[in-house]
Amino acid sequence: MTVAFVFTALAGAATALGGLAAVHRWVRSDTGLAAALGFAAGAMLLVSVAEIVPKGAHDLAPSLGVREAWGATLALVALGSVGTALLQWRAAAGAERRRRRGDRSDADPDRRRLLRSGLVVAVAVSAHNLPEGLATFVATVDDPSAGAAVAIAIAIHNVPEGVAVAAPFYGAGVGRGRALAAATLSGLAEPVGAVLGYLVLIALLPPSAYAVIFGLVAGVMLHIAVTELLPSARRLATLRAVATSFAAGAGTMALSLALLRIA
Structure with missing residues (x-):
């Protein structure tokens, strides 16, 4: 179990590598x-469509049936x-009220939107990492060699997720240290998920609980990628540059998913 926990923690720590890439000095331009934002959006869209949504439907299928499971997901x-x-609308309405009162704290709404996006993405990625940590832990307890393969694949998978968390924070001007810390903490959800899942959640939650979480997380990530990250990237660079970084993020995530399935 100690080896399983170490493997799970190392896989989760890979989000810090993505965070380091997102706060590199080149990103200051x-x-x-x-x-970085386009890469994060590509990674988030790909993982939502290719992994999170299908997994949620698959987990609901035994109790609902395949068609109904997809509909529910x-x-x-x-x-x-x-x-x-709705959260975005409330935040925008609050910003407008503060602007009318002469509050200068919203002088840069783009940065405020990025900060809000970073917070939401960090929570969504953390929720997504909980079952991944449990999967790595259980696989290692059953077979350490198989667990090592799963941990390596998930670590590669977590690098673009670290970019997705850190890039909006760094773009919002919170500083390199805090942006990197946010990416690292989202990865720590994996060992937390391993411990809680192995000791508590398996006994308390029905199998469909994770499926519900998957569906909600996918909706959050898709919405943030389309309405926040991509528009913010487009305001800063040409459409071609954003499309290239988007494709790179989606391609990296697709490769990590392929390696994970092989593992």
Whole structure:
């Protein structure tokens, strides 16, 4: 179990590598920040569509049936997206009220939006990492060699997720240390998920609980990528540059998912 916990912690720590890339001095330029945001958006869209949504439907299928499971999962995705949109609307309305009162704290709304996006993405990635940590832990307890393969694949998978967390924070001007800390903490959800899942959650939660979480997380991540990260990147760089970084993020995440399935 000690080896399993170490493997899980190392896999989760890979988000820090993505965080380091996102706070590199090159990202201080508008072009660099746009590339980081586009990369993060590509990674988030790909992992949501190719992994999180199908896994949620798969986990609901035994109790609902395949067609109904997909319908329920897509409804959860829509619910997560609508909930995020409502939070965005409330934040925008509050910013407008402060502007009318002459409050200068909202002088840079783009940075405020990026900060809000970073917070939401950090929570969503952390929730997504909880079951990944449990999967690595259980696989290692059963077979350490298989667990090592799973841990390596998840570590590669976590690097672009670290970019997705750190880039909005860094773009919002919170500083390199705090942006990196946010990426690292989101990765620590994996060993936390391993311990809680192995000792508590398996006994308390039905199998469909994670499926519900997956659907909501996918909706949040898709909405943030489309309405916050990509528009922010486009304001900073050309469409071609944003499209290139978006494709790089999606491609990196696709490769990590392929390695994870092989493992």
